[in-house]
Amino acid sequence: MAYELYYWPGLQGRGEFVRLALEEAGADYVDVARLPKSEGGGVAALRRVLDSPAEPHLPFAPPFLKDGDLIVPQVAGILYYLGPRLGLAPQGEAARTAANGLQLTIADLVAEVHDTHHPIAASLAYEDQKGAAKPRAAAFLAERLPKFMGYFERVLTRNPRGAAWIVGDGLTYVDLSLFQVVEGLRYAFPRAMAPFSDRWPVLARLHGAVAARPNIARYLASDRRIPFNETGIFRRYPELDGDARAA
Amino acid sequence: MAYELYYWPGLQGRGEFVRLALEEAGADYVDVARLPKSEGGGVAALRRVLDSPAEPHLPFAPPFLKDGDLIVPQVAGILYYLGPRLGLAPQGEAARTAANGLQLTIADLVAEVHDTHHPIAASLAYEDQKGAAKPRAAAFLAERLPKFMGYFERVLTRNPRGAAWIVGDGLTYVDLSLFQVVEGLRYAFPRAMAPFSDRWPVLARLHGAVAARPNIARYLASDRRIPFNETGIFRRYPELDGDARAA
Numbered sequence: 001m002a003y004e005l006y007y008w009p010g011l012q013g014r015g016e017f018v019r020l021a022l023e024e025a026g027a028d029y030v031d032v033a034r035l036p037k038s039e040g041g042g043v044a045a046l047r048r049v050l051d052s053p054a055e056p057h058l059p060f061a062p063p064f065l066k067d068g069d070l071i072v073p074q075v076a077g078i079l080y081y082l083g084p085r086l087g088l089a090p091q092g093e094a095a096r097t098a099a100n101g102l103q104l105t106i107a108d109l110v111a112e113v114h115d116t117h118h119p120i121a122a123s124l125a126y127e128d129q130k131g132a133a134k135p136r137a138a139a140f141l142a143e144r145l146p147k148f149m150g151y152f153e154r155v156l157t158r159n160p161r162g163a164a165w166i167v168g169d170g171l172t173y174v175d176l177s178l179f180q181v182v183e184g185l186r187y188a189f190p191r192a193m194a195p196f197s198d199r200w201p202v203l204a205r206l207h208g209a210v211a212a213r214p215n216i217a218r219y220l221a222s223d224r225r226i227p228f229n230e231t232g233i234f235r236r237y238p239e240l241d242g243d244a245r246a247a
Numbered sequence: 248m249a250y251e252l253y254y255w256p257g258l259q260g261r262g263e264f265v266r267l268a269l270e271e272a273g274a275d276y277v278d279v280a281r282l283p284k285s286e287g288g289g290v291a292a293l294r295r296v297l298d299s300p301a302e303p304h305l306p307f308a309p310p311f312l313k314d315g316d317l318i319v320p321q322v323a324g325i326l327y328y329l330g331p332r333l334g335l336a337p338q339g340e341a342a343r344t345a346a347n348g349l350q351l352t353i354a355d356l357v358a359e360v361h362d363t364h365h366p367i368a369a370s371l372a373y374e375d376q377k378g379a380a381k382p383r384a385a386a387f388l389a390e391r392l393p394k395f396m397g398y399f400e401r402v403l404t405r406n407p408r409g410a411a412w413i414v415g416d417g418l419t420y421v422d423l424s425l426f427q428v429v430e431g432l433r434y435a436f437p438r439a440m441a442p443f444s445d446r447w448p449v450l451a452r453l454h455g456a457v458a459a460r461p462n463i464a465r466y467l468a469s470d471r472r473i474p475f476n477e478t479g480i481f482r483r484y485p486e487l488d489g490d491a492r493a494a
Contacts, residue, residue, distance in 0.1 A: 056405045057345050060352045060398050070341050073348035076323070081344055094317050097328055098304050101320035104354075105307045111358055119366050119379060121386035132366060132379040139368035151307050158303045 003029040003082075004066040006046050006059075011232040012184075012225075014110065015063040017075045018082070020176040023219040025086035031224070033062075075110075076103045079173045088176070090168035099167045102155070102174045106181060109148045113188070114233050116140050116240055126230075126237070137240035141192045145185070146199075152178060153200040163202050164209065171213070178203065179210035184234030192242030250276040250329075251313040253293050253306075258479040259431075259472075261357065262310040264322045265329070267423040270466040272333035278471070280309075322357075323350045326420045335423070337415035346414045349402065349421045353428060356395045360435070361480050363387045363487055373477075373484065384487035388439045392432070393446075399425060400447040410449050411456065418460070425450065426457035431481030439489030 003022065007015030015031075022029045035041025046062055049055060049071070059073035065082070066072075072081045080100055083089025089096055116137040120129040152166070161169035166178060182203065186193045197204040210216055219225055228234055250269065254262030262278075269276045282288025293309055296302060296318070306320035312329070313319075319328045327347055330336030336343055363384040367376040399413070408416040413425065429450065433440045444451040457463055466472055475481055 054405075056402075056407050057348075058398070058402055058405070059348065060355075060395075070344065072344055074351035077344060077348045077351055080347065081340075097317065097319055097324060100327065101304075101306065101324045104321040104324055104351075107351075108307075108358070111355070115362065115366075119362075120383050121390065123386065123390055132383075136367050136379075139370065143368065143370055148307075151305070155303075155305055158301075158305070160303050 001068055003027060004032050005029055005063060006032050006049060006066065007063040008046070009033045009042065010226065011229060012180075012234075013063075013232045014075050016180055016226075017106075017173075017177045018063055018065065018078050019224070020180055020216065020219070021079060021082055021086055021088055021173045023224070024171070024176055024213060024215050025088060026215055027082075027086055076100065076107050079103055079177070083173050086173075088171065088173040090170070090172055095168050099172055099174050102152075102166060103177060105148075105151070106174070106177050109144075109181060110233055112140060112144055113184070116188075117235050117237060126235075130239070133237075133240055141189060141242050145189075145192065149196070149200045149203060153203045156202045156206060163205075165206065171210075175206060175210055176216075179207050179216075182207040183211075184228065184232075187228040188234040188236055189241045190236075194242075248315055250274060251279050252276055252310060253279050253296060253313065254310040255293070256280045256289065257473065258476060259427075259481075260310075260479045261322050263427055263473075264353075264420075264424045265310055265312065265325050266471070267427055267463065267466075268326060268329055268333055268335055268420045270471070271418070271423055271460060271462050272335060273462055274329075274333055323347065323354050326350055326424070330420050333420075335418065335420040337417070337419055342415050346419055346421050349399075349413060350424060352395075352398070353421070353424050356391075356428060357480055359387060359391055360431070363435075364482050364484060373482075377486070380484075380487060388436060388489050392436075392439065396443070396447045396450060400450045403449045403453060410452075412453070418457075422453060422457055423463075426454050426463075429454040430458075431475065431479075434475040435481040435483050436488045437483070441489075 005015060005018055007013060032045045033041055033043060050059065052058065057071045059071055063075060063078065064071055064073040065078045072078050090099055117126050117133050118129060119132040119136040126133065156163050156166050159166060165171055165175050167174055186196065230236065252262060252265055252269065254260060280288055280290060280292045297306065299305065304318045306318055310322060310325065311318055311320040312325045319325050337346055364373050364380050365376060366379040366383040373380065403410050403413050406413060412418055412422050414421055433443065477483065
């Protein structure tokens with residue numbers, strides 16, 4: 001039976017980390033909310049689960065995955081569950097624990113990126129929190145971005161099985177998520193990310209290697225890949241990007 | 248060999264979710280950074296791992312656990328790993344996946360609580376971001392707190408194995424973390440949390456049931472339980488609490 005991914009239609013958002021894994025593996029899946037309404041799609045499809053009066057394993061928010069009757073919530077939870085099934089997890093509990101830790105660190109980074117444009121409330125429009133967004137984004141770019149990128153670069157560089165992938169000697173879902181993070185940061189902060197390949201060359205190489213995977217390249221060129229836009233996690237607001245003079 | 252927990256000394260913080268599991272299980276563990284410096288404790292103990300020039304599985308930040316040579320990072324990752332070993336995880340992949348999803352949702356809530364007092368930058372003092380903290384905390388209390396509490400109440404109430412615990416019919420690490428969240432929210436926001444037991448009675452009952460567990464009660468009364476303070480996640484800043492008139 002096909003996996004069912006439930007995520008807000010119209011944006012990459014957190015759902016994209018799951019899509020990349022499903023696409024790389026060539027898995028049979030349905031992106032439920034992107035189906036036409038006549039076929040049960042749209043936001044109503046999400047609400048049917050989130051507001052279900054009977055479902056015991058309610059998710060808190062999209063994305064969530066349905067595998068038959070089982071609901072798997074949270075990006076890191078979904079990828080931990082899918083990883084071995086899609087051939088995208090390393091072998092053995094120690095390596096899977098390391099992969100999970102890295103994915104949870106990516107989740108933290110993603111939440112911080114989101115809050116660069118929504119530092120006060122998710123319920124407010126960006127324009128209504130721009131005043132706080134500017135110092136938040138500036139602190140993110142000055143302090144947090146280099147800390148996260150430097151960390152992933154270090155872990156990659158030290159991988160005892162080689163620096164091609166971040167855990168073990170083969171591609172895992174964590175590499176796909178790192179690709180997405182770099183892609184998103186480059187979209188959102190082109191000035192701040194200009195020195196990326198020079199500062200973090202091993203991570204930049206990984207980004208390129210993921211982009212060149214045949215299934216990923218095909219996916220990125222397809223209309224299944226929603227373009228980045230200003231409703232997702234990674235938004236291009238030039239006033240939040242790094243100082244052009246410093247780029 | 249004893250588990251080694253690594254976390255900033257002097258605060259409960261995210262380390263407390265791990266401590267509660269270790270304490271409930273009566274596990275043999277060392278809270279490494281709380282050892283005297285002469286015994287290898289203090290922040291230097293954390294830095295030795297975080298700044299290690301050789302360790303391949305570097306954690307991004309505390310807390311992390313060492314089990315022999317294996318480093319397990321991130322609260323949800325640590326609890327997923329420890330759960331079965333401590334007898335605090337449910338049986339079977341489906342229930343463990345549900346527990347992991349709930350724990351990841353707790354992690355999201357904890358990050359949001361942290362940002363009520365640090366909406367701009369972790370590197371700035373609270374006093375330097377108080378202006379943004381007020382609207383962030385107000386939005387958290389008005390929108391997010393009821394959403395999270397209502398969600399956990401709903402999942403608890405619907406547990407097919409009974410509403411005593413949130414997954415299956417026995418205590419798991421998720422219940423311990425829910426206790427800590429409620430305890431922390433009551434400390435930080437006493438006015439906003441005043442109606443807690445009336446609005447979310449099943450969750451309130453779970454909180455009381457965890458507090459009454461013999462090992463937990465002993466731990467809470469011991470000096471191993473660091474009191475809440477204004478360096479942790481849950482901070483009591485009266486100006487961020489709910490409106491006294493509404494309490």
